[in-house]
Amino acid sequence: MxxxxxxxxxxxxxxxxxxxxxxxxxxxxxxxxxxxxxxxxxxxxxxxxxxxxxxxxxxxxxxxxxxxxxxxxxxxxxxxxxxxxxxxxxxxxxxxxxxxxxxxxxxxxxxxxxxxxxxxxxxxxxxxxxxxxxxxxxxxxxxxxxxxxxxxxxxxxLQELDDEHKPEVLAARARRRGFELPREVCEYLLRHYRRDLPSLMQVVDRLDEASLASKRRITVPFVRRLLD
The missing domain is CATH 3.40.50.300 (P-loop containing nucleotide triphosphate hydrolases)
Structure with a gap:
């Protein structure tokens, strides 16, 4: 075809x-x-x-x-x-x-x-x-x-999701990749990073890769160091 x-x-x-x-x-x-x-x-x-x-x-x-x-x-x-x-x-x-x-x-x-x-x-x-x-x-x-x-x-x-629902989407994305994303990390990303979902989900993927490479848990300090 x-x-x-x-x-x-x-x-x-x-x-x-x-x-x-x-x-x-x-x-x-x-x-x-x-x-x-x-x-x-x-x-x-x-x-x-x-x-x-x-x-x-x-x-x-x-x-x-x-x-x-x-x-x-x-x-x-x-x-x-x-x-x-x-x-x-x-x-x-x-x-x-x-x-x-x-x-x-x-x-x-x-x-x-x-x-x-x-x-x-x-x-x-x-x-x-x-x-x-x-x-x-x-x-x-x-x-x-x-x-x-x-x-x-x-x-x-279609309307973009509001910030109330975005942590649920990010957490679901993380679960599909095999890890848990703490709520406080989601909220930190919403406060300090681009808020559109495509950008946020790219960050979740980066966090997964960085966590596996460094064998570190994903916490707010870990995210802060990575994004800085």
């Missing part, structure tokens, strides 16, 4: 079980229902970086693939580098995920190719997930009919 020729790999840890919905469970529930085939056939997710858009797209792809389904995950940057031909020949899929729609270049040929793709996917019954930092109406599109296709399904605004 064509997706085998594209340099895209899904993260193994992206699942619905590892996604923390915070106070907005409807978004992930809708995406999971789509992936199971008993919900909407198209969903558009949007929100700032770190709110979990890509995680949900990848989780849906993993779920469909685990059941033997055919999937494709395409970030807009890859489409821009590959040209309109990257959007051809996907009608035999069970699920397609298009990420980073806000990075889709304003190019008439690419927009027409995307417009045609969305029409073909709908006619073939392919489930479709789209994600972007911007809502469909805020995208700088030059093809008006393309915007209407992006609105064929529900548009869901």
């Amino acid at each position: 064509q997706q085998l020729t594209l340099d895209v790999a899904l993260r193994e840890g992206a699942s619905f079980d590892s996604f923390h919905p915070g106070d907005q469970p409807l978004g992930p529930e809708a995406v999971q229902a789509l992936a199971r085939g008993d919900g909407e056939t198209q969903i558009y997710l949007y929100g700032e970086a770190g709110c979990g858009k890509t995680h949900l797209l990848e989780a849906a792809c993993h779920l469909v693939a685990a059941d033997g389904g055919r999937i494709a995950y395409l970030p807009a940057g890859l489409v821009a580098r590959s040209g309109p031909e990257a959007l051809e020949g996907w009608q035999t899929l069970d699920l397609m995920a298009l990420d980073d729609m806000d990075l889709f270049p304003r190019d008439a040929e690419l927009e027409r190719a995307l417009f045609d793709l969305l029409n073909r996917l709908r006619e073939a019954g392919v489930r479709l997930l789209l994600a972007s930092r911007a809502a469909p109406r805020a995208l700088p599109l030059s093809l008006p009919d393309l915007r209407s296709r992006l609105l064929w399904g529900p548009v869901i605004h």
Whole structure:
């Protein structure tokens, strides 16, 4: 299949079980229902970086693939580098995920190719997930009919988790890597480090590696020395 020729790999840890919905469970529930085939056939997710858009797209792809389904995950940057031909020949899929729609270049040929793709996917019954930092109406599109296709399904605004829930996500990340992250370490990271979840989870991974290398427990003084 064509997706085998594209340099895209899904993260193994992206699942619905590892996604923390915070106070907005409807978004992930809708995406999971789509992936199971008993919900909407198209969903558009949007929100700032770190709110979990890509995680949900990848989780849906993993779920469909685990059941033997055919999937494709395409970030807009890859489409821009590959040209309109990257959007051809996907009608035999069970699920397609298009990420980073806000990075889709304003190019008439690419927009027409995307417009045609969305029409073909709908006619073939392919489930479709789209994600972007911007809502469909805020995208700088030059093809008006393309915007209407992006609105064929529900548009869901995802919010980044608040600080109350972030320690739970970091602790869960640590448990998946095989260690316990003390609550006081989570709170220290929130006070003294970048607060967006992607950055925080990278720190958790660094702490795990540094702890194993030094054979030291992860404590606040250990974290302070490492980050300094």
